[in-house]
Amino acid sequence: MDLFVQLTINGVIAGAIYALIALGFALIFGVTKFFNLAHGAVAVVGGYAAFFFLEHAGLGVLPAAALAVCVAGMVGFALHKTVFLPLRRRQATNLVLLIAALGLLTVIQALIAMFFGSQFHPLSQFAGAQEVYRIAGGAITLVQLIIIISALAVFGLLTLFLKKTKFGKAVKAIGDDEEVAQIVGINTHAIIGYVFFIGSAIAGLGGVLVGFDTGIEPTMGLSLLLKGIIAAIVGGVGSLSGAVLGAFLLGLAENLGIWHISGEWKDAIAFGILIFFLIWRPRGILPR
Amino acid sequence: MEYVIHLSIVSGIVAILGMSLNLIVGYTGLLSVAHAAFYGIGAYVTAILLAGFGVNFFLALLLGMALAAAVALLIGLVLSRFDDDYYVLASLGLNIIIYSVFLNWNTLTRGPLGIPGISRPELGIGGYRFGLTSNFSFLVLTLLCAVLVYLAARFITRSSFGRVLMAIREDEQALQVFGYRTVYYKLAIFVIGAVMAAVAGALFASYITFIDPTSFMLRESIFMLSVIILGGLANTNGAVAGAVILVVLPELLRFVGLPSNIAAQMRLLLYGLALVLLMIYRPQGLFGKYRL
Amino acid sequence: MNAKEIVWIIIAIVVIGGGWLLLRDTTPADTSPIKIGFIGPLTGDAASIGENARAAVEIAVEEVNAAGGINGRPLEVIYEDGQCNGAVASNAANKLINIDRVPVILGGACSGETSAFAGAAEQSRTVTLSYCSSAPAISQAGDYIFRDYPSDTFQGAFAAKYMTETLGTQNVAILYAKSDWGNGIKDVFRREFEEMGGNVVAEEGYEQTSRDLRSQLTKIKAANPEAVYFLGYTEASIPGLKQAKELGLNVPLFGGDAWDDSKIWTDTGPAGDEAMYSIVYAPLNEEFRIKMKDRVGTNEITICSPQAYDGVKVLSQVMEKVGTDSEAIKNELYNTIYAGGVSGDRIEFDENGDLVGANYIVKKAMNGVAEPVQ
The missing domain is CATH 3.40.50.2300 (Response regulator)
Incomplete structure (x- = not known):
């Protein structure tokens, strides 16, 4: 029984991390309709920015994390402004954008590795000793609890924000039909810019939290991103609640799935789920 | 001179990979990142048969091609239901799944230990055995295979079959309206491409005489994609050019004398930058006739 | 001889002379590195x-x-x-x-x-x-x-012997990085350990690039080992050791020579306490x-x-x-x-x-x- 509880907790934690990545990804996909593979890179940027502020600027945990999230957001915005917007203005196809995003992911990871080295760094050393809580026979640390709460909180706030504000309505309009939105007078390019900022900031938060939970290294972006994409697709492309649902389902499936199989097949399980959904339910569970 | 031979062999192998992927991506418009899986299947079949059972290289090559074709058939069937973005993702997922098999099926592939002691090809004519142990002789074999693949690719692309493929790339639905069963065409070219990739895999295994799963990860598929994007999609010559450039250029960096920390990352940096700049300024690549 | 022939002779001299200059072994054998x-x-x-x-x-x-x-x-x-x-x-x-x-x-x-x-x-x-x-x-x-x-045939055997005789543990779990090093030692260890009468209660591998070993550690904990033979490199061992402690896996952890990296111990801090590993003795x-x-x-x-x-x-x-x-x-x-x-x-x-x-x-x-x- 203990095993089941712990595996479930592990699944929820993993799900929360994936949710943070998937939320940003789904948000950006919703307005731009392309798979932004560079999204993984901004998560790494977030983690390393936090590392920089903690190690070299000597800031405390909260200020460093907050600043790091902003930095990630700004990088995402910059990518939009310098690469994606010009390409989209030229009516570039989704595949072109995807490959450009892949190139950007590679470039950013290489730059980070050049400046910070390719070693693995746990951020937890800046946070002091970890408290471990016991819940129903399973263990969970403070950071892991924060991850779960953050994911849910971000989801909640974001949904509220998009539902209640004019900005949110504009985002929905662009998602429905960008051309019409432009005709109606919405400044789509600016709004999309803000969306990139918000989405990337959320991913940056994910990177920071993963850094505190395990650690950061330049190559962490792609694996986080792939899981986030699977979550978004499984849950329902373009829908925020779908992304979150998909993320938690994926996390649980991965972790409970290895109950009787060896842990080394976790990735295969995750991608097997992806293929399954792509074949039988490409719109996901909760499509827009 | 030996070094040039070495680079030529590697370029030849990558060129075969590029040309075969080009048929799938450039001509038919199916953006597959699963190609490394077939490269790996060719390599592993060759490795297991040569190192474990002393089977003749050419026989192992054929068996590798056959297995790759079978797996490609299965995967192709799955993938044919998708288009565009989903196709990429699904092929990506399949690549990772097959990589997991290479890594975890220890009894067959020895997992991360890899398979050492793969012999070089041997030709037996009558009682006379001739082994391709010198690199130069291996280069000849590689070039021979590359030329055969090149000719096959040209033949396909110039035939009516090839024209249908390009039409699928441009507007699949229109073709279907005309009564073409596009699924079969897509499947066929996917299998053909996979079989060619298996040839490259067999050459790779016998040349390096040691393989392990790390040569067949997702990044290898992305590398192959970059080769043809750089060289230009839908152009067989472009695939070869892209292969040579992306093999030789990083090796040249070795001589520039950068501090080692920077050097390895510089390679990745240039490579990513190339993708981005190509997409912005020249999406059709150097020689391509097809803009993505 | 006409002008053309003279030119060809000059070219020949240049080519042969240049070739000789380039191809001869110019390094005097005495003081070159x-x-x-x-x-x-x-x-x-x-x-x-x-x-x-x-x-x-x-x-x-x-x-x-x-x-x-x-x-x-x-x-x-x-x-x-x-x-x-x-x-x-x-x-x-x-x-x-x-x-x-x-x-x-x-x-x-x-x-x-x-x-x-x-x-x-x-x-x-x-x-x-x-x-x-x-x-x-x-x-x-x-x-x-x-x-x-x-x-590594030596190292696996050494660890098996140490865990059996010195630590006195009969039921152990193995957590190993999937690499030539990890798989190699793991195989030798398992063989030797079982030959000495030991029992491997769980064997969990992880990909070298993994940083989250919680799943594997959870399953290992459920198998109730007396000790864990943890074959990991630096990058995965740092979070791995911490996660083991967090999950409440409080049994001796024994590692391989890759653990002889001070970075692991400075980064894990108290979570790394009591962990042991075998290393070639270098005087x-x-x-x-x-x-x-x-x-x-x-x-x-x-x-x-x-x-x-x-x-x-x-x-x-x-x-x-x-x-x-x-x-x-x-x-x-x-x-x-x-x-x-x-x-x-x-x-x-x-x-x-x-x-x-x-x-x-x-x-x-x-x-x-x-x-x-x-």
């Missing part, structure tokens, strides 16, 4: 090992040259990055063998590196002395392939320690650096005796007995080119530092 190659992971996951080994090699080279070089010729090393990757190491070796034409390669570090280019080295008759590759399969890699680092000496500290800036001497240092010394001694012909070097190495090195009391090679004998000790981590257990 003797070059050997070095392959190791200077970047990537295992960079800490590669960089540290490089520092040790540099020190050894300086000492050799300060003592007059090899028969008056200075020793020079050409460093190439193997990135702990077979394909990369193969390219690196190819360059060293075919462009730099080195008679000897000191390398690779990772077994995957060495395995990848051993074939090319053997074929081109380039002596290869690995200072770190421990995969058992390398014993059969070829006549020209040597190593002054013991094969070192004060002088070596001081010189490494000067060069690297810290007290860090990672595994294999002593072997790399000794490797240079052994090769220098051999080349002093027989010159730079690789076949002569190879033959002499089989007869070499080198005593008083920093990596062990005696370096001798068996008929496979393997290091004869292996002396392991156990170190235990406490308060961020790992010290030998008495």
